[in-house]
Amino acid sequence: MLIAVPAIRPAWTIGRSIWLARRAGFLALLSAPLICGWLFHLSSRAFLEGDGPDLLGYLPMGLSLFLTFVFCNFTESDRRGRFDGFPSRLFTLPVSTRTLIATPIVFNVLAIGVIYAAWAKLALPALGRELPLSWPILYLATGMICYQAIVWALARFRIARLIILGIGGSVLALGWIALRRGVERELLVGVVPNGLDVHSITCAGLVVMSIGALVLANIAVENQRRGGISKWKGWPGTDVEQSSQSGKLHAQGTLLERIADALPRRQKRFDSPARAQFWFEWRRHGSVLPLATGTVLFVIIAPAPFCAPISAERVGLLLCWIIALPLLLAFVLGKGFGKADLWSKEPGLPLFQATRPLSNTHWIGAKMKAAALATVSSWLIVLVMTPLWLWLWCDYQSLLQEWRAAANRDPKVFSASLAAIPILILFTWRFLIGSLYLGLSGKTWMLNVTACGVFLSIFAPVIGAIPFVQRNFHHLLFPPRWLPWLLAGLFATKFTAAAALAGYARWKGLVTNRAIGNYAAVWFGIVALLVILVWRMVPFELISPDSGWNKASFMLLPLFLMPLLRVSCAPIALAQNRRR
């Protein structure tokens, strides 16, 4: 028996515990290629035409592999959240560090290999796509080992780790594309001596990289195991600093906390619990969006002085990204905005917060206000920095001319441009508050189900919808005339459910009439604004009178844009989180 060998036994025991703890997640990940393969098989005829197979096959596979990397993140935080690296509880086991790190790495490499193989051999063949096994598995295994080494080595440098993982992930994806298309042969021409196989050299390089990453992981974890963290003191992003006075370790906070500390701080006392909570929400959640927006914007804009003037074509592309930036960031941050602490792995309310004498109404109100301030601050950064960037380093004249020409042709272009700004601001806020109920519920299973729901809502409809759209494109463009009735019915259902939930929350004393009235007023105000904009901006005269996309349909669409039902769930979710 293999496990009878003394050297293997501890590794086997650790591996078994990892498997028992993670088998459900692994099986869920493995089910994705199986389900997709079955779906592809059902509608393979439609997929085999055009770009369908590439789009529908590779996109879910890419996401599935990405999720596997996230899932295989073998780390644990310490109780105070200062450290998020190799689980320190394992340090006391009577095994070498090599064994400690080898076991999760072997598990992770096996996991990524099995999931890739399932996509390559079970799912994609149904779309007529054949993928090799050997080099991609080696490539993904190398990526996994490097990923794990970075995660462990930078356990105390969370922001630096995020940046490095982002860059590493991009390199991994680009390398995959290069290898898939055989570009490495062109890249390595002249470097590799004649007579040697470029592919073999690449594979050997991957093996060397894996060994290097293993050595790095071993050094890093060994260092952590022996308490060698003091070597890293003073690095940017670290939260440990030696106090000159006491000689004790004092946490100085993460980079984000230091930035927040550098900003002017409130010294006055808070007049009310709602204001105190608003400050808390702003510091812990709200300030993240403007900081992130400013940082990403800086990364986009910073190279401008070195490559000025930037051509009109590039300016147009970058401008689109800059405008989309707060929206994209708000969409991502919004998923955690409702949590008690955005940065905490624990979804539930800490006892300290749960026992503050603060009503649910004030709590949710503080979150909404912090989201509003975050939105306005982010857009202020965008609206101040972007014109400066355009004026100083970009060829904006031709863009301006085109815009003027368009405005002369149709005066609505000017007013549409002006209207776009408040609409974008509204949508940013909407993304931040739309998922409040999820975080406020404090239930891990709800967050997991939502993550799966996002996956399904992105890919399942796409998988089913593309053939449908291909077949029924005309019908979708010219839907039946009863479309407004369908939309009205859907809205009536949504409104009734929201009203029922709000009524229930009111009956249970979870929310006040005033709070319901306030949000209803905000909701009606925003929806009225959107309806007026639709009324003024949409060129109804160009739409065929036989199409269901008539004036009524367009007027009904804004009713679905602002969250109503989900906001009604928020006080109930918070109440359940506070008392179980």
Next chain:
Amino acid sequence: MKFPSPSSAEAVIAVTGLSRRFGSKVALNDVSVFLPRGCVLGLVGENGAGKTTLIKHLLGLLRAESGIVRVFGRDPIADTVEVLGRIGYLSENRDLPAWMRVDELLRYTEGFYPNWDRNYAEQLRQQFALNTSQRVRALSQGQLAKLGLLLALAYRPELLLLDEPSSGLDPLVRRDILEAIIRSVAEEGRTVLFSSHLLDEVERVSDHLAMIHEGRVVFSGPLDQIKQSHRRLIIRFETAQSAPPRLEGALSISGCGREWKVVCGDVNGKIAACAANLGGVVVDDQIPTLDEIFVARAGKELVC
């Protein structure tokens, strides 16, 4: 040996017939506890007995499956804000927001309590030697416990709920914390519910005692009365006993050979008669310590 009835207007805490299950485990089973104003109730019981579950019900963090929970005559679920505004709570977890600095946490907490006493908070801060510019995550366990107690005391709450306040702390920190609690009780006559494993602490602070065992309140009442109602007997037998003697009414029997220690309720006469039947005689009769009562009620002593 009972507290005032639930109808008493002065009962700060009135719990009647409270039951709670977590899956198949019964955490609380028909628990009734009444705490009059100005009393200090020590809540004792082994790990998992249901002490924290009871405290969470008082804070409105758990909904009663059956029974009635009233704090200041109010339902902590329906009137969460009003009830929490009058309670100072210190949890054994000490899960204060790690990212805040001490001064920020003080200012943040102050916002929730109109009665926050800045001078008193500063006095406690100095007494506990807490640095205002330090981050909470950098504090030691002892400093965290002190900061938690400061936050619980600084608004002079009517009711103080202390859930294992000195669990896992060194003797010096325990002394500091206990002194602060005792001073707060002595100077302001505060009502306190004090849950702890450390029975010497409970004995020092509390004037009333309730013991929970497997979700049930085994006994409750004034501390002196509880101690007076238990006896510790030393019984010497003529011949060595190979097994613990069968003494009806004994809560616990420990010892070996000829001499056995028996802890019992107020039934020492009956025990003496039983022992005489078995050839034994009571050679010592004293009031047991709280530790001995706890062990007799909660567990079984080893027989050598």
